[in-house]
Amino acid sequence: MALIVAAGRGRRAQTGQPKQYVKLGGKAMLRWAIDAFARHQSIVGVRVVIHPDDGAAYDAATMGLAMDAPVLGGSTRQASVRAGLEALADGAPQRVLIHDGARPFVSSALIENVVVALDRAPAAVPLLGLSDTLRRKVAGGFEIVPRSDLLGAQTPQGFHFADILAAHRKFENTDASDDMALAQAAGLTVASVAGEHINMKLTTPDDFVLAERLALGTLGDVRSGTGFDVHRFVAGDHIFLCGVKLAHTRALEGHSDADVGLHAITDAIFGALGAGDIGAHFPSSDPRWRGAASRLFLEYAAKLVREKGGTIAHVDVTLICEAPKIGPHREAMRASISEILHLDPQRVGVKATTTEGLGFTGRGEGIAAQAIATIRLPG
Numbered sequence: 259m260a261l262i263v264a265a266g267r268g269r270r271a272q273t274g275q276p277k278q279y280v281k282l283g284g285k286a287m288l289r290w291a292i293d294a295f296a297r298h299q300s301i302v303g304v305r306v307v308i309h310p311d312d313g314a315a316y317d318a319a320t321m322g323l324a325m326d327a328p329v330l331g332g333s334t335r336q337a338s339v340r341a342g343l344e345a346l347a348d349g350a351p352q353r354v355l356i357h358d359g360a361r362p363f364v365s366s367a368l369i370e371n372v373v374v375a376l377d378r379a380p381a382a383v384p385l386l387g388l389s390d391t392l393r394r395k396v397a398g399g400f401e402i403v404p405r406s407d408l409l410g411a412q413t414p415q416g417f418h419f420a421d422i423l424a425a426h427r428k429f430e431n432t433d434a435s436d437d438m439a440l441a442q443a444a445g446l447t448v449a450s451v452a453g454e455h456i457n458m459k460l461t462t463p464d465d466f467v468l469a470e471r472l473a474l475g476t477l478g479d480v481r482s483g484t485g486f487d488v489h490r491f492v493a494g495d496h497i498f499l500c501g502v503k504l505a506h507t508r509a510l511e512g513h514s515d516a517d518v519g520l521h522a523i524t525d526a527i528f529g530a531l532g533a534g535d536i537g538a539h540f541p542s543s544d545p546r547w548r549g550a551a552s553r554l555f556l557e558y559a560a561k562l563v564r565e566k567g568g569t570i571a572h573v574d575v576t577l578i579c580e581a582p583k584i585g586p587h588r589e590a591m592r593a594s595i596s597e598i599l600h601l602d603p604q605r606v607g608v609k610a611t612t613t614e615g616l617g618f619t620g621r622g623e624g625i626a627a628q629a630i631a632t633i634r635l636p637g
């Protein structure tokens with residue numbers, strides 16, 4: 259099991275919101291850590307300890323993941339870990355890796371090394387030597403501190419589950435800075451594995467600048483896809499365009515709600531994934547999609563991106579029609595697409611054009627839409 263502790267407030271980061279929910283490369287920092295463990299073949303489950311105020315942020319960050327409900331943390335890190343361990347105790351796991359949600363770039367190799375080290379010791383911790391020259395402030399200047407025997411302790415810290423739970427129960431009123439300290443207080447042998455620089459703990463605003471670059475580098479497999487769709491006008495009094503209901507002198511014909519804009523964007527995302535098209539995922543022969551709100555299709559496409567650990571960088575759609583006029587509704591459409599995709603509105607484009615009276619759109623027989631989507635995948 260993996261237990262990720264994300265109940266702190268992280269005020270030093272000055273991010274204006276709890277730092278574990280700040281997006282890096284379009285993905286919440288906490289989600290980076292969750293994905294790292296959830297995708298690892300040696301980890302059977304992931305549980306997260308959160309601050310009681312962060313339920314909504316947690317739900318957004320873990321969207322599309324099948325996970326047990328988060329555990330509510332306490333007033334200190336130690337209390338939060340304890341709450342998490344108690345929640346896991348019913349399942350009686352053999353081993354647990356306890357990880358800080360503020361370390362988003364934990365590698366698969368590091369997780370494996372900690373797991374393997376638990377074959378030879380009841381506790382295993384990543385330790386990293388220091389490369390900066392250390393100095394201590396003294397009267398009249400700074401003296402050098404020998405660093406050869408100084409090590410930084412990282413997470414994940416791995417333990418035989420019963421041992422670390424017993425240590426937490428026994429030393430519940432100490433203020434240990436990490437779980438290794440409690441393991442040592444309980445007399446457990448602690449094995450060490452090599453820590454990694456990239457497994458940095460994000461603490462200061464400066465760290466987030468670096469982390470954003472690392473995130474974009476990690477999600478370096480950038481892909482684009484296009485989508486195109488047409489729906490025919492029939493008798494009616496309203497249409498749906500980009501998730502917005504508009505009064506109109508006609509309706510659009512379709513098996514679903516015929517939202518031609520959302521269909522084009524959905525296909526663009528499928529295209530970027532190489533995942534077929536909207537007709538393959540939601541066949542019009544399937545009665546489940548009769549009259550369906552097209553946001554379901556777009557939400558599903560976004561879920562496929564997230565399942566690959568990726569993010570949507572941008573979508574842009576052009577609506578092609580003589581009427582209705584799109585301009586007055588453009589911002590509502592951008593807001594709608596942004597809300598469906600959980601994407602910053604700055605990353606959503608909605609444009610419109612006529613075809614100067616030419617062709618089927620010019621004759622007012624229907625509406626066409628074309629879209630492009632750009633996604634980032636781990637690569």
Ligand code: MG
Nearest residue numbers: 487488518521
């Ligand atoms: Mg369609």
